[in-house]
Amino acid sequence: MSDHHVYKKVEIVGSSKNSIEDAINNAVAECSKQIRNVEWFEVQETRGHVENGQVGHYQVVLKVGFRIENS
Amino acid sequence: MSDHHVYKKVEIVGSSKNSIEDAINNAVAECSKQIRNVEWFEVQETRGHVENGQVGHYQVVLKVGFRIENS
Amino acid sequence: MSDHHVYKKVEIVGSSKNSIEDAINNAVAECSKQIRNVEWFEVQETRGHVENGQVGHYQVVLKVGFRIENS
Amino acid sequence: MSDHHVYKKVEIVGSSKNSIEDAINNAVAECSKQIRNVEWFEVQETRGHVENGQVGHYQVVLKVGFRIENS
Amino acid sequence: MSDHHVYKKVEIVGSSKNSIEDAINNAVAECSKQIRNVEWFEVQETRGHVENGQVGHYQVVLKVGFRIENS
Amino acid sequence: MSDHHVYKKVEIVGSSKNSIEDAINNAVAECSKQIRNVEWFEVQETRGHVENGQVGHYQVVLKVGFRIENS
Amino acid sequence: MSDHHVYKKVEIVGSSKNSIEDAINNAVAECSKQIRNVEWFEVQETRGHVENGQVGHYQVVLKVGFRIENS
Amino acid sequence: MSDHHVYKKVEIVGSSKNSIEDAINNAVAECSKQIRNVEWFEVQETRGHVENGQVGHYQVVLKVGFRIENS
Amino acid sequence: MSDHHVYKKVEIVGSSKNSIEDAINNAVAECSKQIRNVEWFEVQETRGHVENGQVGHYQVVLKVGFRIENS
Amino acid sequence: MSDHHVYKKVEIVGSSKNSIEDAINNAVAECSKQIRNVEWFEVQETRGHVENGQVGHYQVVLKVGFRIENS
Amino acid sequence: MSDHHVYKKVEIVGSSKNSIEDAINNAVAECSKQIRNVEWFEVQETRGHVENGQVGHYQVVLKVGFRIENS
Amino acid sequence: MSDHHVYKKVEIVGSSKNSIEDAINNAVAECSKQIRNVEWFEVQETRGHVENGQVGHYQVVLKVGFRIENS
Numbered sequence: 035m036s037d038h039h040v041y042k043k044v045e046i047v048g049s050s051k052n053s054i055e056d057a058i059n060n061a062v063a064e065c066s067k068q069i070r071n072v073e074w075f076e077v078q079e080t081r082g083h084v085e086n087g088q089v090g091h092y093q094v095v096l097k098v099g100f101r102i103e104n105s
Numbered sequence: 106m107s108d109h110h111v112y113k114k115v116e117i118v119g120s121s122k123n124s125i126e127d128a129i130n131n132a133v134a135e136c137s138k139q140i141r142n143v144e145w146f147e148v149q150e151t152r153g154h155v156e157n158g159q160v161g162h163y164q165v166v167l168k169v170g171f172r173i174e175n176s
Numbered sequence: 177m178s179d180h181h182v183y184k185k186v187e188i189v190g191s192s193k194n195s196i197e198d199a200i201n202n203a204v205a206e207c208s209k210q211i212r213n214v215e216w217f218e219v220q221e222t223r224g225h226v227e228n229g230q231v232g233h234y235q236v237v238l239k240v241g242f243r244i245e246n247s
Numbered sequence: 248m249s250d251h252h253v254y255k256k257v258e259i260v261g262s263s264k265n266s267i268e269d270a271i272n273n274a275v276a277e278c279s280k281q282i283r284n285v286e287w288f289e290v291q292e293t294r295g296h297v298e299n300g301q302v303g304h305y306q307v308v309l310k311v312g313f314r315i316e317n318s
Numbered sequence: 319m320s321d322h323h324v325y326k327k328v329e330i331v332g333s334s335k336n337s338i339e340d341a342i343n344n345a346v347a348e349c350s351k352q353i354r355n356v357e358w359f360e361v362q363e364t365r366g367h368v369e370n371g372q373v374g375h376y377q378v379v380l381k382v383g384f385r386i387e388n389s
Numbered sequence: 390m391s392d393h394h395v396y397k398k399v400e401i402v403g404s405s406k407n408s409i410e411d412a413i414n415n416a417v418a419e420c421s422k423q424i425r426n427v428e429w430f431e432v433q434e435t436r437g438h439v440e441n442g443q444v445g446h447y448q449v450v451l452k453v454g455f456r457i458e459n460s
Numbered sequence: 461m462s463d464h465h466v467y468k469k470v471e472i473v474g475s476s477k478n479s480i481e482d483a484i485n486n487a488v489a490e491c492s493k494q495i496r497n498v499e500w501f502e503v504q505e506t507r508g509h510v511e512n513g514q515v516g517h518y519q520v521v522l523k524v525g526f527r528i529e530n531s
Numbered sequence: 532m533s534d535h536h537v538y539k540k541v542e543i544v545g546s547s548k549n550s551i552e553d554a555i556n557n558a559v560a561e562c563s564k565q566i567r568n569v570e571w572f573e574v575q576e577t578r579g580h581v582e583n584g585q586v587g588h589y590q591v592v593l594k595v596g597f598r599i600e601n602s
Numbered sequence: 603m604s605d606h607h608v609y610k611k612v613e614i615v616g617s618s619k620n621s622i623e624d625a626i627n628n629a630v631a632e633c634s635k636q637i638r639n640v641e642w643f644e645v646q647e648t649r650g651h652v653e654n655g656q657v658g659h660y661q662v663v664l665k666v667g668f669r670i671e672n673s
Numbered sequence: 674m675s676d677h678h679v680y681k682k683v684e685i686v687g688s689s690k691n692s693i694e695d696a697i698n699n700a701v702a703e704c705s706k707q708i709r710n711v712e713w714f715e716v717q718e719t720r721g722h723v724e725n726g727q728v729g730h731y732q733v734v735l736k737v738g739f740r741i742e743n744s
Numbered sequence: 745m746s747d748h749h750v751y752k753k754v755e756i757v758g759s760s761k762n763s764i765e766d767a768i769n770n771a772v773a774e775c776s777k778q779i780r781n782v783e784w785f786e787v788q789e790t791r792g793h794v795e796n797g798q799v800g801h802y803q804v805v806l807k808v809g810f811r812i813e814n815s
Numbered sequence: 816m817s818d819h820h821v822y823k824k825v826e827i828v829g830s831s832k833n834s835i836e837d838a839i840n841n842a843v844a845e846c847s848k849q850i851r852n853v854e855w856f857e858v859q860e861t862r863g864h865v866e867n868g869q870v871g872h873y874q875v876v877l878k879v880g881f882r883i884e885n886s
Contacts, residue, residue, distance in 0.1 A: 038483075038517070040490040041473035047325035047383065053126055055195050057322075058224075059231055064324040064389050066229030075231070077222040080148040082129075084169070087137030089130055089146070091322070098226070099473065105490050109270075109304070111277040112260035118396035118454065124197055128393075135395040135460050151219040153200075155240070158208030160201055160217070162393070170260065176277050180554075180588070182561040183544035189680035189738065199677075206679040206744050233677070241544065247561050251412075251446070253419040254402035266339050268621050271650075272657055279655030288657070290648040293361040295342075297382070300350030302343055302359070311652070312402065318419050331467035331525065337623055341464075348466040348531050364645040366626075368666070371634030373627055373643070375464070408765050410550050413579075414586055421584030430586070432577040435787040437768075439808070442776030444769055444785070453581070479694050481834055484863075485870055492868030501870070503861040506716040508697075510737070513705030515698055515714070524865070535696075535730070537703040538686035552763050555792075556799055563797030572799070574790040595794070596686065602703050606838075606872070608845040609828035615751035615809065625748075632750040632815050659748070667828065673845050692836050719858040721839075723879070726847030728840055728856070757822035757880065767819075774821040774886050801819070 040105035043097045044069075045078070050092050054080060057094040071101040111176035114168045115140075116149070121163050125151060128165040142172040182247035185239045186211075187220070192234050196222060199236040213243040253318035256310045257282075258291070263305050267293060270307040284314040324389035327381045328353075329362070334376050338364060341378040355385040395460035398452045399424075400433070405447050409435060412449040426456040466531035469523045470495075471504070476518050480506060483520040497527040537602035540594045541566075542575070547589050551577060554591040568598040608673035611665045612637075613646070618660050622648060625662040639669040679744035682736045683708075684717070689731050693719060696733040710740040750815035753807045754779075755788070760802050764790060767804040781811040821886035824878045825850075826859070831873050835861060838875040852882040 048061025058075065066072050079095040119132025129146065137143050150166040190203025200217065208214050221237040261274025271288065279285050292308040332345025342359065350356050363379040403416025413430065421427050434450040474487025484501065492498050505521040545558025555572065563569050576592040616629025626643065634640050647663040687700025697714065705711050718734040758771025768785065776782050789805040829842025839856065847853050860876040 037477060038475045038486055040475070040487055043471040043473065043521070045327040045329075045381070045471075047327065049322045049324070051321060055231070055234070060322055061324055062226055062231055063229055064386060066226070072226045072229065074225055075223060081146060083145055084133055084137070084143045087134055087143065089126070089133055092126070095327070097471070102490060108264060109262045109273055111262070111274055114258040114260065114308070116258075116398040116400075116452070118398065120393045120395070122392060131393055132395055135457060152217060154216055155204055155208070155214045158205055158214065160197070160204055163197070166398070168258070173277060179548060180546045180557055182546070182558055185542040185544065185592070187542075187682040187684075187736070189682065191677045191679070193676060202677055203679055206741060237682070239542070244561060250406060251404045251415055253404070253416055256400040256402065256450070258400075268657070268660070275652055275657055276655055279652070285652045285655065287651055288649060294359060296358055297346055297350070297356045300347055300356065302339070302346055305339070310400070315419060329469040329471075329523070331469065333464045333466070335463060344464055345466055348528060365643060367642055368630055368634070368640045371631055371640065373623070373630055376623070379469070410586070410589070417581055417586055418584055421581070427581045427584065429580055430578060436785060438784055439772055439776070439782045442773055442782065444765070444772055447765070481870070481873070488865055488870055489868055492865070498865045498868065500864055501862060507714060509713055510701055510705070510711045513702055513711065515694070515701055518694070534690060535688045535699055537688070537700055540684040540686065540734070542684075552799070552802070559794055559799055560797055563794070569794045569797065571793055572791060594684070599703060605832060606830045606841055608830070608842055611826040611828065611876070613753040613755075613807070613826075615753065617748045617750070619747060628748055629750055632812060663753070665826070670845060720856060722855055723843055723847070723853045726844055726853065728836070728843055731836070755824040755826075755878070757824065759819045759821070761818060770819055771821055774883060805824070 040102045041073070041099050042102055043099045045095065046098050047093055047095050049094075051090070052092075054092050054094055057092045058096060061094065061096050062098065065098050069100050070103065072098055073101060074099045111173045112144070112170050113173055114170045116166065117169050118164055118166050120165075122161070123163075125163050125165055128163045129167060132165065132167050133169065136169050140171050141174065143169055144172060145170045182244045183215070183241050184244055185241045187237065188240050189235055189237050191236075193232070194234075196234050196236055199234045200238060203236065203238050204240065207240050211242050212245065214240055215243060216241045253315045254286070254312050255315055256312045258308065259311050260306055260308050262307075264303070265305075267305050267307055270305045271309060274307065274309050275311065278311050282313050283316065285311055286314060287312045324386045325357070325383050326386055327383045329379065330382050331377055331379050333378075335374070336376075338376050338378055341376045342380060345378065345380050346382065349382050353384050354387065356382055357385060358383045395457045396428070396454050397457055398454045400450065401453050402448055402450050404449075406445070407447075409447050409449055412447045413451060416449065416451050417453065420453050424455050425458065427453055428456060429454045466528045467499070467525050468528055469525045471521065472524050473519055473521050475520075477516070478518075480518050480520055483518045484522060487520065487522050488524065491524050495526050496529065498524055499527060500525045537599045538570070538596050539599055540596045542592065543595050544590055544592050546591075548587070549589075551589050551591055554589045555593060558591065558593050559595065562595050566597050567600065569595055570598060571596045608670045609641070609667050610670055611667045613663065614666050615661055615663050617662075619658070620660075622660050622662055625660045626664060629662065629664050630666065633666050637668050638671065640666055641669060642667045679741045680712070680738050681741055682738045684734065685737055686732055686734050688733075690729070691731075693731050693733055696731045697735060700733065700735050701737065704737050708739050709742065711737055712740060713738045750812045751783070751809050752812055753809045755805065756808050757803055757805050759804075761800070762802075764802050764804055767802045768806060771804065771806050772808065775808050779810050780813065782808055783811060784809045821883045822854070822880050823883055824880045826876065827879050828874055828876050830875075832871070833873075835873050835875055838873045839877060842875065842877050843879065846879050850881050851884065853879055854882060855880045
């Protein structure tokens with residue numbers, strides 16, 4: 035077994051009508067459907083749409099890190 | 106009708122005793138009272154006051170973007 | 177009495193299974209156990225661990241500012 | 248007459264189907280309709296929409312500086 | 319149908335002998351051959367090669383954003 | 390009375406032949422002629438003109454924050 | 461043959477018990493197993509774990525650039 | 532005697548009604564009451580309060596560096 | 603012959619009434635009159651003057667890189 | 674036992690005549706003499722002194738993170 | 745006569761026992777002894793040495809811009 | 816003798832097949848052939864070429880500082 039690992043980071047944007055945490059979770063969940071070994075996330079930007087003078091959607095840009103299999 | 110739009114961004118600080126989302130919404134709502142066509146926001150900074158060893162207020166610095174009328 | 181104050185900022189990482197606000201509060205509360213006169217915080221980074229395709233912990237890196245006694 | 252001036256900077260987003268320069272000019276022209284003494288601009292961000300695998304619009308975020316009258 | 323979307327951003331470098339806009343378009347077009355639902359781009363860096371005292375190639379580093387299918 | 394406030398930040402450039410503090414004060418004073426409730430400033434950039442091998446003017450770019458009335 | 465190329469950049473984290481160079485090489489080697497035409501890297505962050513008061517692992521976050529085939 | 536030294540940096544905010552230099556000196560002096568071997572400072576931010584349309588206090592955020600004893 | 607090269611980067615500002623590319627080319631051409639082996643450029647800032655409500659000049663701040671002779 | 678931890682980060686500068694890794698290790702070792710539970714480091718800056726046309730010392734500025742006891 | 749100019753920027757560090765403005769002036773004056781057509785400066789960093797618990801020297805890192813002759 | 820010094824910083828890129836330290840040393844040595852009184856360096860970027868799935872060259876971008884003679 036290797037004594038070191040290699041990780042990859044991808045950049046994902048999650049959105050939610052409800053909260054910043056919800057937008058993060060939507061991005062992490064979608065990402066985990068396609069990628070194994072997702073281990074951490076880092077918030078890059080928080081933004082959103084305004085509709086009728088209120089927040090319509092929160093949009094959170096994340097880097098998501100996962101271990102490369104067999105590395 | 107023009108085939109391009111011009112937008113303006115203003116910098117606003119919202120605050121709330123309750124949550125980051127609430128502070129964002131307070132800023133967006135105040136802004137929309139004075140400006141039409143508010144379309145999006147971008148979080149610049151998140152900070153706050155501490156009172157008696159607990160968060161007293163969340164303060165969120167936002168850029169808020171709106172379309173200039175007739176542009 | 178002095179007509180000016182001196183403040184110090186320390187860098188703290190709070191975590192929570194529940195929310196970003198909770199992670200901030202955990203850091204502020206821990207900090208206030210050890211330091212008097214804590215007055216404000218500034219979020220530096222928001223990140224977290226992923227477990228089983230969901231957010232396991234939010235981790236929030238803060239600067240926390242307090243007034244130096246007798247300054 | 249004062250021996251010093253005061254300037255203000257506002258943040259504007261211009262767009263164009265044609266070029267980055269055109270998007271800058273659209274923003275500067277719109278701005279000059281509403282504000283006198285516009286003197287300079289600084290590009291903050293260049294971005295755009297994609298439509299059918301091609302650039303649909305260039306969007307350029309500018310700071311635009313003007314001298315405050317009678318300052 | 320979901321009430322929220324998830325997007326991904328990839329980092330691409332386009333080049334052109336002619337112009338910055340051309341370099342952006344080359345990157346966007348190449349990207350769109352391989353990825354569906356490309357919706358926006360953000361310029362990260364503009365640079366290039368010099369040949370015989372003149373610009374040989376413009377190189378533009380872009381983030382390109384697309385919606386993840388079925389998200 | 391509201392339990393939260395909303396603030397706005399504007400970007401101003403002050404100048405002075407004498408000192409950086411003087412340039413800040415010129416900007417703050419001009420700003421306060423036009424806006425009520427100015428509460429704080431943040432220096433963004435310090436620069437200036439050179440004339441005959443000496444500093445001719447200091448120019449200081451500030452963000453100036455004020456509370457929005459009735460917020 | 462095209463007179464321009466398109467490149468892609470991916471973000472990788474290499475680690476090593478020995479040195480920063482070793483961590484870079486581990487990331488580059490792993491990346492080259494999966495991707496052809498890897499041409500350059502850019503270090504984004506250098507960090508690591510501490511074990512028993514000594515560096516346990518160096519972790520280096522890299523962007524790795526490669527030419528897209530047939531571009 | 533060791534052929535290398537280890538230094539620590541702390542983040543301090545000084546204030547003054549008079550000048551930026553005075554705010555720096557107040558921070559450095561307070562810091563030196565509590566810490567030996569203070570060797571250098573680095574300005575991080577310059578900001579302040581406005582009172583009655585004039586600068587009330589300058590606030591300067593510094594990093595202050597000192598050598599760790601016996602290192 | 604050496605198995606490594608050393609490069610130097612200088613910071614230049616080009617201007618043009620016509621386009622950003624033209625401003626870059628003017629800077630690169632001027633630089634190449636005085637320096638041999640100019641190999642690449644990196645755009646740092648794009649800005650300009652406004653005259654009569656239109657862009658008067660584009661100004662582009664570049665870093666220009668060249669190989670040091672005999673290195 | 675708590676289900677969350679609080680960490681603190683301190684900023685340290687290590688130096689070495691030999692290598693960057695050695696400067697990191699000197700800082701981490703000194704830090705671990707005084708602080709328990711040191712878990713990670715993040716390189717902030719790499720710099721150094723030049724003596725007689727050669728590197729005299731490498732100086733590496735680190736943030737070092739440790740868990741607060743009983744948190 | 746050319747309808748455009750080319751400028752160069754150099755990075756200089758001025759110091760003074762007295763004030764930040766003095767350190768800037770020392771750098772600008774030294775620079776102007778060697779270079780013609782110096783037109784502007786931009787402060788990059790402000791730092792200094794501490795001696796006996798007081799500021800010993802202010803050090804200001806500047807970019808200084810000048811027009812290239814005959815450009 | 817003057818009670819203050821003026822320094823200049825130049826930007827240099829060193830390269831090496833072997834290590835980051837070697838690339839720094841190559842740049843510092845080349846620089847010192849042409850400039851007297853070189854006193855310090857600051858690493859700006861670390862990057863490199865990949866050849867056959869391995870690091871071919873490390874490239875380190877440095878600022879190198881030296882005292883201006885007779886300042």
